[in-house]
Amino acid sequence: MEFNSVLLAFVFIAVLLAAGMLLRMTIPFFQKYFIPTSLIAGLIGMLMSKEALGKLGSIIPGADFLENGVYPEKVYDVMLSIPEVAITIIFASLFLGKKIPGIKKIWKIAGPQVAYGQTVSWGQYVVGILLAIFILNPVFGLPPMAGALIEIGFEGGPGTAAGMRGTFDALDFSEGASIALGLATVGILTGVITGIIIVNWGIRKGMTKEAKKASELSHREQKGLYPKDEEKSAGELSTRSESIESLTVNFLFIFVAVGAGMVLLKGLLFLENTTWGPAYDIEIIKHVPLFPMALLGGVATQLLYDRFIPFKLIDKKMLGRIEGFALDVLIVASITTLSISAISEHILPFLILAGAGIALNLAAFFFLAKRVMPEYWLERGILQYGQSMGMTTTGLLLLQIVDPEKETPALEGFGYKQILFEPIVGGGLFTAASMPLIAQFGPIPVLIGTGTLFVVWLSIGLFYFGKKNKEGAQS
Incomplete structure (x- = not known):
């Protein structure tokens, strides 16, 4: 009897999540550094895949049965397709369920965070393309x-790295998907x-x-659980x-x-x-x-909902x-199917990109956040840094x-900031189109465009919001 591959894939994912949750609840290191259960589960899944366990099985005499890891080939193929579906659902729902405010209100509340986030994003392109031109390509x-x-x-x-796997394949740069996903994994671990x-x-x-030290969390909270008397x-x-x-x-x-989103893309x-x-x-x-078109589809759906449906649905x-x-x-699913061989074949470029990305984000936090977001700069900055x-x-x-009780404006500003951020970068339209644009026009024109936007947003952050809010800044 052969089981449905989709159902079997979700059974494997459930087992991996259960194992990850068990480790998250029992190992103090994971609790201290707030490592997400899904990340732990994905790393376990990767070790059991044909990229890790399979390689080991091919070199150990008598362990040929491990050459494909523990996942049947059909299940592995299902796991490869899950990220595209999941990221589309996530992006489609981002702006559903909340009234979309006017641009003026967004700019007033979230302007500094918009400027900071846009500066960092375009800066990542500038640094990356410069590395590609002078080191990675030659x-x-x-x-x-x-x-x-x-x-x-x-x-x-x-999510974005895994969701763009089809784009990488279409552009004959399939190893790039694994490198990008590896960068995301390293980024999460380094970030926390x-x-x-x-x-x-x-x-x-x-x-x-409004700080809350990690040591002040209750034993249950450290394990990732709510207190017994606090129902959510x-x-x-x-x-x-x-x-x-x-x-x-x-x-x-x-x-x-x-x-x-499908209609728009078509x-x-x-x-x-x-x-x-x-x-x-x-x-x-x-x-x-x-997925970026699904995000715009979500915005259109919410606008029509606000206009024509008088019920809270x-x-x-x-x-x-x-x-x-x-x-x-x-x-x-995405980390389980991560191609370790693709990363190992390009380990030096991977380390260069990872080091450059981490250094850029740290530099932005320490040298830019306080100047662009003087008021509650650490609360706002650490939220942006994590993203x-x-x-x-x-x-x-x-x-x-x-900010455990959300008493600072950091979270509200971040929510509004996403409306002017997500449709463009961080998984938005430009993120999705960035590689096709480089492939079509070459790196120099894209570098000029992203560099110009980097300078514009940096100037807005430093010379508009920075000076405007300096008087109310906290020391």
């Missing part, structure tokens, strides 16, 4: 598209460890007002179950947003194929994945649980320590 033979890997892996994170060090340093120096709701029921389940309704809007592809594509031999849209808390599930599954190191979740974990 010395190691990597294509100029490698210049986009820092932003895809660090600012985009594991260095982030905790930075947070503790900031607390000792008295730079935070997964979401509110907006419809009666005899009509339709509330969870079903929230999924309904997610997939409406995905469908809108429309842009048709436009490209009938205009600039054949006229100038330029193909960009055909390499753009679905979408619940943001429930959407948050859906997003969290999709992200956990995405991380486990720029691979995961928004990392930033939220670090913010939970320095």
Whole structure:
């Protein structure tokens, strides 16, 4: 009897998550540095794959049965396809369930964080493309598209890196997907460890007002559990179950947003194929994945919902649980299928990119955050730092320590900032189109464009928001 490959893949993912949760709850190191369970589970899964256990089986006499790891080939193929589905669901739901404010309000509340986030993102492109031009391409033979890997892996994170696997394959740069995912993994691990060090340093120096030391967390909180007397709701029921389940309704809007993204992507592809594509031999849209379009589909869906539906049908808390599930599954599946051989074959370029990305993010935090976001700079900066190191979740974990009751404007500003940030970089339209643009036009024009935007946003941050908010800055 042969089991359904999709169901079997999710059984393997469940077992990996259970193992990761057990390790997370029993090993103090994971608790101290807030290592996500999904990351632990993904690393376990990678060690059991054909890329690790399989290699070991091929060199040990009599262990030929381990050559493919513990996963059947069909299950492995399913795991390869899961990230694309999961990242699309996550991006489709990002702006659902909350009223989209006007640009003026976003700019007033979140302007400094927008300027800082945009500066770091475009800076990652500038540094990456310069490395590609002067080192990665001439010395190691990597294509100029490698210049986009820092932003895809660090600012985009594991979801974006895994979700763009099809783009990497279409551009004949399949090893780039594993390098980007490896960068995201290194970024998350480095982000939580260095982030905790930075947070503790900031607390000792008295730079935070609402700080919560890791040592002040209860035993249950360190294990990743809520206190016994603190119940958390997964979401509110907006419809009666005899009509339709509330969870079903929230999924309904997610997939409406995905469908809108599909229509938008098809429309842009048709436009490209009938205009600039054949006229100038330029193909960009055909390499753009679905998830950034699903994000725009979510924005359009929410705007129509606000305009025409007078009932509360979408619940943001429930959407948050859906997003969290999709992200956990995405991380486990993507790291499990990570190509270790692709990274090992390009280990020096990988280390160069990783070192450059980490150094850039640290430099931005220590030398730029206080100048661009003088008010509550550490709380705002550590949240942005966590995101720029691979995961928004990392930033939220670090913010939970320095601002546990969310009494500073950091989280509110971050939420508004995402509206002007996510559609463009950090997994947005430009992130998705960056490699096709480099492949089509070459690295120099893209370097000029990203460098210009870097300078513009840096200037706005330093000379507009920095001076404007300096009087209210905390010492």
